[in-house]
Amino acid sequence: MMRLPCRDGSAATGDRQSVRRTSRSRALGHNAPMTMSATDGSPMRRLAVIGGGQMGGAILARAIAAGLYSASEVVVSDADPGIRDRLHASLGVRAIFDAPAAIDGATCILLAVKPQILTALGRDLRGKLLPGQVILSIAAGIELATLQEALGHSAIVRAMPNTPAQVGQGVTAWCATPDVGEASRAEIRALLAAVGTELEVDAERYLDMVTAVSGSGPAWAMVIIEAMTDAGVQLGLRRDWSYELVLQTLAGSVALARATGRHPADLRNMVTTPGGTTAAGLAAMERSGLRAALSDGIVAAYQRSVELGAAARK
Template identity: 45%
Template sequence: MNDPRIAFIGAGNMAASLIGGLLAQGVATDAIRASDHGAEQRARIAAEHGIATFAANAEAIEGAELIVLAVKPQVIKAVCLDLAPHLKEGQLIVSVAAGITCASLENWLGPRAIVRCMPNTPALLRQGVSGLYANARVSAAQRQQAEQVLSAVGLALWLDEERLIDAVTAVSGSGPAYFFLLIEAMTAAGEKLGLPRDTAAQLTLHTALGAARMAVASDVDAAELRRRVTSPAGTTEAAINSFQAGGFETLVEQALNAAARRSAELAEQLGQ
């Protein structure tokens, strides 16, 4: 995109990550603005990125082609109702607020081109992945603009149905915590096997990192990679058999279903 003016409503960690990613891609500082009610947040993001900041949302969006809603879901309704009278025709709304549907946003903002996104916390390191859904008012050019914003912090994947945002939330939105839980458990188990805690932690962390990098770089799926490192009657097979005897795959499926259900419940509650 040819540096359209982008306004961020909310200048927290996710907004800061997106802004940093856009600037790293070559978007000009004068093409990006941000607003936040917190003076400390405004000062921090202005100092870090050299962009203009505002206390009033209405000032930040003046002349913006793309508006990123990066506020907490609990306050987004009030923010939208305050913003609605100041919006102009043709502005694209990109929401990264978890659990807020396009229907709710349109109810508060009026009929608008809206892209709803579900990023995850590794976006803070520009290693994230986001699911994106565009409503029918979003043009092809606007889809490209939204994709560039989210791809500034990682991989951006489009969804054909908005309901799939709940599945994205279950898999990648909440997903980092699942891996952290496994890292916790493996570290604790390694310590019980006699390793110093720091050694167990480092072994676990770097194994997780290496395995993820192998899986991303590989031309085969995770199941095949697992088979390749699982020798018959070996140590890995003993561990895998123990996982599966405990219902590992079923437990993972149940956990993700629980997350997806909760995502749908929160969307209903927050959208009222």
């Protein structure tokens, strides 16, 4: 099965899906795996995390819990001494200020920093990255080409996780440059699978769409949870009752959709009796523009992701 290189505007050959869980890839000579190996002969993995905040810390914690790395195989760099102290105390990892020192010997370097500071970080790391090291960036909107230029490095993965990664229920879409070899891809897949589902996309342009649908998606879901809970309270339910009813209703609905594989419209119709309570509620929601509001919000998030990428290129 042929693999498309990950770059915006790439065209599919034959009948293919643009998103898949696994792919074959070529290990290019200038991105050969590092020669370090564990005592059992398997390649040794070492992780550097630049930015140990909410998402970086979550990915790190889940990766250690999954046994992908031991604490001694991880170094974290963060400007905040409080974050450094917390990660050292909770996970036992080495936590330092200096980013260039953190990447020494790493096979994978996770960039979990805000897009606004990537330029300055690039100046710190440029010229210090080695063949065989792969960069995994989760900075929203920052394109692979921009990262390559800023870091002076060709083997880069751009990914978009979401906050349920903190409990191992996230979904992360990712895209790699052709210079990312198979050993590095395997490490990326394992790292992202530790926090939930990982999906490799064929073209980078899909990642701005992913950002809007799933990257920002937990915010859309939380607004719905809030609104349904508040409505229950308005009707007279205790808040804790209403909240539990909403959480389990949504969790159960997702489980039902997964288990049956049926279209959401079919499942909606299962509870919509003609002239009944659900039909009345759905009609009111349609009049209030629920679908349009959700769609407009997702499109606005996509447009903002594109804007961030354009700004970073300047």
